[in-house]
Amino acid sequence: AQKVTQAQTEISVVEKEDVTLDCVYETRDTTYYLFWYKQPPSGELVFLIRRNSFDEQNEISGRYSWNFQKSTSSFNFTITASQVVDSAVYFCALSEASSGGYQKVTFGTGTKLQVIP
């Protein structure tokens, strides 16, 4: 069965500090997708990134970067020079094909990030 673990429940950092959010996943599939979503207090999940299991290249998007390591089944997310607007709950998610070929997405429990001005 697939599982996503976000061991950090809450993290507080001072503005401009770098912060890394950890994500460890379990799956028996060789083909799968990993996602990160941001959930601000308004509640709507905002898509940040999608990676497939065959692409281990790190990705950078502005202040955001992601480190995907299949050897450790991890997909960590780093925010550089954090800002108050980054305060939110961040979810890591795993998508694999079900037996019928349809999408089955499992979310972690989320990491609440508080950026203090």
Place this chain on the structure above:
Amino acid sequence: DAGVTQSPTHLIKTRGQQVTLRCSPKSGHDTVSWYQQALGQGPQFIFQYYEEEERQRGNFPDRFSGHQFPNYSSELNVNALLLGDSALYLCASSSLGLAGFEETQYFGPGTRLLVL
């Protein structure tokens, strides 16, 4: 380009009642998934609809049912409400694609249901 919309935004019901939540997918999307997010938890998959049929279901009782209309919009129905059904209900849409599981889901703002 309109994103995923949900209605109502908030809802208060009492135990035993029934509720219907609505979702309109993002333009161009044909697949709708529903999630339940309890306070402090990650979203839990309820079911997914494609071509007006339930294609996948999570570990939720039959009290949870749904429907997808020809215009791809969807409803989530919950019967015999329990206190534990209080949660944020999120709708996500995607385009199924060749395999389906590789597609990114885009989420609506959710409906906050409170059962008293």
